[in-house]
Amino acid sequence: MNSDQLQADPTGTRVGIAYKVRNMAFFYGGVKKALDNINVDLASRAVTAIIGPSGCGKSTFLKSLNRIAEAETKVRIDGQIELFGQNIYDPVVNLTRLRRRVGMVFQRPNPFPMSIFDNIAYGPRVFGMKGNLAEIVESSLKKAALWNEVKDNLKKSALGLSGGQQQRLCIARSLAVNPDVLLMDEPCSALDPIATLRIEELIESLREQLTIIIVTHNMQQAGRCSQYTLFFNTDESRIGQLVEAGPTRDIFFSPKDKRTEDYITGRFG
Ligand SMILES: Nc1ncnc2c1ncn2[C@@H]1O[C@H](COP(=O)(O)OP(=O)(O)OP(=O)(O)O)[C@@H](O)[C@H]1O
Numbered sequence: 367m368n369s370d371q372l373q374a375d376p377t378g379t380r381v382g383i384a385y386k387v388r389n390m391a392f393f394y395g396g397v398k399k400a401l402d403n404i405n406v407d408l409a410s411r412a413v414t415a416i417i418g419p420s421g422c423g424k425s426t427f428l429k430s431l432n433r434i435a436e437a438e439t440k441v442r443i444d445g446q447i448e449l450f451g452q453n454i455y456d457p458v459v460n461l462t463r464l465r466r467r468v469g470m471v472f473q474r475p476n477p478f479p480m481s482i483f484d485n486i487a488y489g490p491r492v493f494g495m496k497g498n499l500a501e502i503v504e505s506s507l508k509k510a511a512l513w514n515e516v517k518d519n520l521k522k523s524a525l526g527l528s529g530g531q532q533q534r535l536c537i538a539r540s541l542a543v544n545p546d547v548l549l550m551d552e553p554c555s556a557l558d559p560i561a562t563l564r565i566e567e568l569i570e571s572l573r574e575q576l577t578i579i580i581v582t583h584n585m586q587q588a589g590r591c592s593q594y595t596l597f598f599n600t601d602e603s604r605i606g607q608l609v610e611a612g613p614t615r616d617i618f619f620s621p622k623d624k625r626t627e628d629y630i631t632g633r634f635g
Contacts, residue, residue, distance in 0.1 A: 384410035384547060384577040385431060390445035392426055392435075392606075400426045401606040404445070406596060410546075413569060413578040415588035415614065418598035419629065423606025424581045427598065428549050431579065432468035433461055450546070466493060468547040469540030473555050475532035477524035477539075482507075482516050485524045485535055489543040502542055510538035511568050530561025537568060548572070550580040554587065566591050585630065589618055597626045 385408040392401040401423045408414050416424045429435035430443055433454060447454050454464055466489070478485050486503040489495075495502065503520070507513040512534040516527070524535055533553060540548055550569075554562040569578060569591050582588050588595055595617040597610045610617060610626045621627045 381412050382410040383407045384450060386446075386448040388446045388448075390430070390443065390447060392423070392430055393442040393444075394426075395440050396442050399603075399605050401430075402601075404608050406608055406611050408577070408579060409594055410450075410577045411574055412594060413573050413580060413592040414594040414596060415592035416579065416581045416596045416598065417583075417585065417588050417629070418596075418606075418609075419600070420583075421604075421606075422598040422600050424598055425551055426606065427596075428470075428551055428579060428581050431547070431549055432465050432470060433459075434465065434470060466543050467545055468549060469543070469545040470549040471533070471536050471540060471551070471553045473552045475529060475536050475556070477527070477532050477535050479523070479525055481521050482524045482527070482535065483520040485539050486542045489539060493543055495543065506538040506542040507535075509541050509572065510534045511564065511571070512538055528561070530557050530564060533557060533561070533565060534568065537565075541572075545576065547577040547579065550578065552581055552583060555583070562587070585618075589614060597621075597623075597629060599625055599629070 387404050387406050387408070390401065390404040391399060393399050404427065416427065418424055426435065429438075430447065435441050443455060449468070452459070478488060480488075483503055486506050487499050490497075490499060490502050504513060504517075507516060512531060515531060524532065527535060537548070554565050557565065566587065569580070572578060580591065592614045594612065595614040596608055597617060598606055599609045601607050610621060610623045617626060618630055621630060
């Protein structure tokens with residue numbers, strides 16, 4: 367996806383660029399190449415879905431956008447990833463600050479074993495954010511559409527919430543530190559259809575304030591939730607590559623690459 371495609375914004379408003387990824391290659395353990403030659407611009411204040419068959423590098427790409435991959439294992443990243451004009455792999459980048467700007471929600475909800483209030487207050491406390499903590503907790507839970515369900519139980523353990531509520535809690539926890547970007551790695555894969563629908567509604571309600579990038583195996587979800595889509599696949603050497611990127615309606619209804627069409631129509635993957 368390039369700037370021209372971004373400007374053909376399906377929402378009808380001109381969007382900016384959050385991430386510029388150039389000639390990016392990703393290696394696990396310094397040797398196993400998981401991604402190669404990734405070049406793409408990602409729109410700000412929009413939802414970008416990442417789709418593709420298992421093992422094509424979707425999560426790897428997502429985890430390179432807030433440098434969380436390197437916290438998990440030894441990796442090497444070549445090329446450049448800029449976030450709002452700053453190279454996030456520049457040695458001067460403060461990783462704590464970067465990960466505050468770029469929040470992440472995982473496949474399985476991972477609330478901390480503490481109260482609902484303390485889960486949300488955790489980030490603001492760590493970062494010494496100014497403002498009334500109770501107000502930050504309330505507004506974050508409201509943004510995550512969870513306030514009405516938990517407002518009388520803020521002191522209760524977050525582990526007592528349902529899976530769908532826990533996932534909205536984790537989203538609220540990310541929102542509490544005012545991120546610019548929210549990365550979501552299959553956030554609904556452990557949820558039932560009703561809880562999934564609530565998360566999708568939440569994504570829609572957040573999209574104008576945030577840049578959201580979501581990995582999903584669910585085509586309908588990508589179609590419902592996103593304005594832009596990236597289709598990843600592996601090449602003949604099993605290395606992940608970005609096959610096609612663009613507005614979601616183009617990827618779904620008039621893909622340029624045969625591999626995208628085969629995947630979308632279920633002939634492959
Ligand atoms: N920690 C790791 N160490 C070594 N190789 C890894 C590691 N994590 C992922 N890989 C490899 O990198 C490649 C891409 O994996 P990744 O999890 O990013 O794919 P994915 O498209 O998200 O897959 P899925 O849809 O199954 O979650 C795969 O070959 C995988 O085995």
